[in-house]
Amino acid sequence: MPSQTIRLGVDIGGTFTDVVLEVAGDVFSTKVLTTYAAPEDAIIDGMHQVCAKAGVKTSDIEQIIHGTTLATNALIERRGAKTALITTKGFRDVIEMRTESRFEQYDLNLTLPEPLLPRQMRFVVEERVNAKGEVMIDLDPADVEAVVDQIAEAGFTSVAVGLIHSYLNLKHEEMIRDILAKRLPDVSVSISSEVSPQMREYERFNTVVANAYIKPLMASYLGRLEDRLRAEGVRCRIFLMHSAGGIISLQNAAEFPVRLVESGPAGGAVFAAHIAARYGLDKVLSFDMGGTTAKICLIKNQTPKTSRVFEVARTYRFKKGSGMPISIPVIDMVEIGAGGGSLAHVDALRQIRVGPESAGSEPGPACYGRGGARPAVTDADLVLGKLDPDNFAGGSITLHPDASRSALTEHVGDLLEMGPVEAAFGVAEVVDENMANAARVHAVENGEDLSDYTMIAFGGAAPLHAGRLCEKLGVDRLLVPPGAGVGSAIGFLRAPFSFEANRSVYMKLSDFDSEAIKTLLTELKAEATGFVRTCDADAPILSGFKVYMRYTGQGWEIPIDLTEDQAMTPVAEVFEARFEEDYTKLFGRPVAGMDIEITVWSVNATTPPEDVSRITEVAGGASAASDTKRPVFDPASGAFADAAEVARDGMGSGDTVAGPAAVVEAETTIIVPASRQAIRQPDGCIDIKVKG
Template identity: 35%
Template sequence: MKLLGVDIGGTFTDVYFVDNETGEQRIHKVSTTPDDPSEGALTGIRELCAMTDTDPGEIDYVLHGTTIATNTVLEYDGVETGMITTENYRDITHIGRHQRPQNYSIQQSVPWQDRPLVERRYKKTVPERIAADGSVERELEESAVADAAAEFREAGVDSIAIAFLFSYLNDAHERRAKEIVEEVHPDAYVTTSNEVYPQFREFERFTTTAMNAFVGPPVIEYAARFERQLADLGVDADLHVMQSNGGIATEEMVRQTPVSLLLSGPAAGILGAKWRSDATVPDDEATDVITLDMGGTSADIGIVADDEIVEANVRETEIGGYPVMIPMIDIETIGAGGGSVAYVDPGGAFRVGPESAGAVPGPVAYDRGGEEPTVTDAHVTLGRIRDEFFLGGELGLETAAPREAIESALADPLGIDPIEASLGVLEIVNTNMANAIRSKTVQKGRDPGQFTLVAFGGAGPLHAASIARELDIPRTLVPSNPGVLSAVGLSTTDLQYDRITTEFSLLEAVDRDALREEYAGLTAAVTDQLRDADVDGDRIEVELSADCRYEGQGYELSVPIGTDESVPDLEAIRETFDAMHEAEFGHNFPDNAVELVNLRATARGRLPSSERVPIGDPDAAIDDLAVDTRDVYFGGDGEPTAYATPFVERRALGAGQELAGPAIIAETDSTILVPPDFTARVLEYGDIELRNDAVHQ
């Protein structure tokens, strides 16, 4: 079984190849091609097939992480979208709720008003009404739907969202309206709210449906084009794409709910980090990690607690300021990457990011026309990145120009030395990332000192030790092949379908038999979808959960309740919810009634997975492995200090070896910084553990 994982980032595109029969695993990085990201991906695949002497026709699975949906939203570059909704409810997606992004600002930007996904002139209403109990209060006026579709066709609006009130209880009107629109405007992409996510809260449901239509055509066209290009290359395998929930989607899933790809790339990195971390934790302990994926443009932070990847709460899921009501891994993204630009603002403040030099022109060190100093340029100035190691020496790293850029743009205006300015760049960006981690740990009642920091991405291992020191995290893990871990993570996940239905009843009044029947229906729906994707029954697993809240609350928590084989007692659901509420908010109300709001079923269809390969014992003593020793600058409480620092190639290290800092461990896809107060230890499968010597004395 041969697998290819392809992850497209802002600066580099990563390709990972694994042959499960021979155990061969290879990685490759190429520059991202912003105008058409698939070009860089195809180049990487073509080159990697040549490197491994693999016929493209032998590849069985192509797994892909893409930012196409995210970028479409953030750049407000979707298609002209129309909406058909219930009469008198035309402005739901404009009015929103009483909450605003910034509660007390009178100059804030409200995305759904300033940058509407559907312009008001393209919002059409039709007479119809489903009542709050799911019954038909007023029949759908089909002629009005046909007229609206004809108007969209004449206006050139080819993507249409259909969202009616209470359709999550009865979607008959939405289904019929879609049939009519497709008859009148057969070239249109049509999506309904019940297909996207049938859940209460009309503003969020309508907005999510509108976003599905807004990003749908470009996402679908990209996926179809990429699959055609793969076929032209000789690849006969179907394309599978990472979703925001950590599962893999087929082409049919992408076509129906392209909005599910909004966190496609970052999600794969968290999966890869958990997969590598699982092997380093004793069998009787749970995996508890903070993931830090720092690439060229941004840093993505996720949490794995008690072996489970933390998912975002429905009240917190948003992209670009728009609420998005779909299952998502809880990821915090900030503008902190190797390409983040450092500058002195008009007020004289020293800042780093969120602007990035990206893939083109990139940092000054890339010698591609970049003139503004970046985080990467600071590392080069401090002597931490060497030309011969960076991407195997293929890029041709410039080492003198970065210092000159930092001197003119930062050091001179601030009246400091270029070395101090470079250390300042790193201190600022490290603080930004540490604060983002605090928002996911300390502010959620989690002690970061009880977690392992897993650092990856091209830039993550350079910053890991400093962030761990600032947050008092005792153990840091740098996985094998950290620069391409998101591509590796693609090969460790499964197909996934989610299904939800709204219940609205007090937990104490729920009929257990009726509850089992509802879950049985959800289970059948998601398993049927997987069987349609050619997944055998013995490869399907279903997990059930329930969204609960105290009566009178506005938001709920998702309570895991078991598998498709049994539904636990309602008392067990109540106890679990009380415990989760206390963990999330610091208190609970055990005497208050609990309301059951939504029922959920998640089905996973297991796919072939990559395997961890032991690296074996060392071939040489650690003192004999340094390929060079040069001065590298480190900061601290006093003046910047130059340390004679050995450079070691990671591939030369064997299991069990330890390396005291300062040291630089270099590899093709990343660089690991071991500061003077840290020690690095090589683990069984090639992962490297960093520990702060001061903490462990």
């Protein structure tokens, strides 16, 4: 990707909107409270602040890259467009029946999440395509016209079209789209063969419904944002971060907004991968904790792990299967409702619970003084001494410790016969253990031992909790990079232009067809490259090839990476060898005597990543200057300890501070536990290790 002189990265979170301006390698940043009614207001405010810091005009900005949780929040809060689904007769209830799997085996009162669209919003047409893509029942245009009449009469503003096996033959879906465009030109239309051309109708139907549900909302927001930026003198192109860790054009984002669902967290994973490359680290645990959620991602060989299906809005203790499956390329991470704004309460069993409900930015935690009465994690951090009430968010928000103590006493302490400090300790330990447990489960699911990993922490709240998390997980090293408080927004500026095209075509190795494979992968490569060309017409483009394979009879596949030569000159024996190699890494041994099948084919087109220079690490040197100390609660001893307060900007390369300590900056605070010491590396990273 060509380097830009002045670039702006913007990340809209559930509590704060982070804005980063990069001017010839120098980074200027700010955090402003997210404005829910009009998210673009916070962006404009933040943009003016960073431009003033950098001494540049808004018209000087040459590129804007934006990530947002708006799409996710619209799905979680069920506030999308009035949407209809048109599907094949007999499949009307697929999105409600789900896969009939039980995500909690022993709950006799298990309630499945409600589908995005109730039954009266789902319509059927008589047509049928079989599993080979052959038309068994032709679609009658008159049948479609009758359904369109019902949709028009009911006043739907968006329509999702999902027909059985349309990923193999999209003729009927395109016919429905053409009729809708002719009869209802103002109605938004999404077809599953474009949004998610993959097998498994429940996931595919759910994905196209989600796309249609948020499409008018995102199109309206992106249009307003573009207009507001133009009014402020910004004339550059605007790009969006997508869930797989790359950048797409504003127009493609408006057409496929479901690809934006995890765009903010994806930026964070890219940011962590960039730091990992700088330090030559091959095993990294990325920990991103903001105001509303915490995100944990495994990064191996400086590349975040990816997946093609993930869940939004899990309703049952964050259990897999209890959410809304979205079938798109995405960086694989575990996300839980544990952020600075996550609210604490005592349940019927007299246990402290934290999240997933969040105070957000309106009204925010009790200490914000904006009307919040219930205690949040930020309130606990303030009472425990981790935060300076006069210098929160660069001094833009004054915190009120008395309000925190009152909220913790009323909602936790009085119920459990605890004082405010003990209640705050309980809340902090619960949220830290929730995050540690999520990391353990994620590591086990991927066959990894976290003791070999280095944690990279970022997000406004992560540096406050990362040291304790490392103690719980047995992780010896923690890196907190410069700009950690706005890490995801910086990650946007490090991401390449990219797009992944995938398609389900079932093939057994015993029926291996080299010519068909070459044709399919060539088409997917052209499709993915076309999307990237809408962002940059001249940049060199690299292609990555992946197939999803399994033994015949298994329910799910594993991803197998192929070189371009292996993909474009396909040989069955090579595919088999690559599958058995990766299968053995995951499960210990291959299964002899069974046929192997391929279900999904994928090509990712991307501009080359930017060059990353390795840093020369330094050992600890002189002690960092510290004129002040403040009491910070030490969870290991269960008491307050005098912690050195050190300004991050005042630390020179090699300067060392022994825990307990608080390394302070405008956007966050790094808490160094008593068991660790921190060293400032030459690139500004705070390197926290176990005391020798």
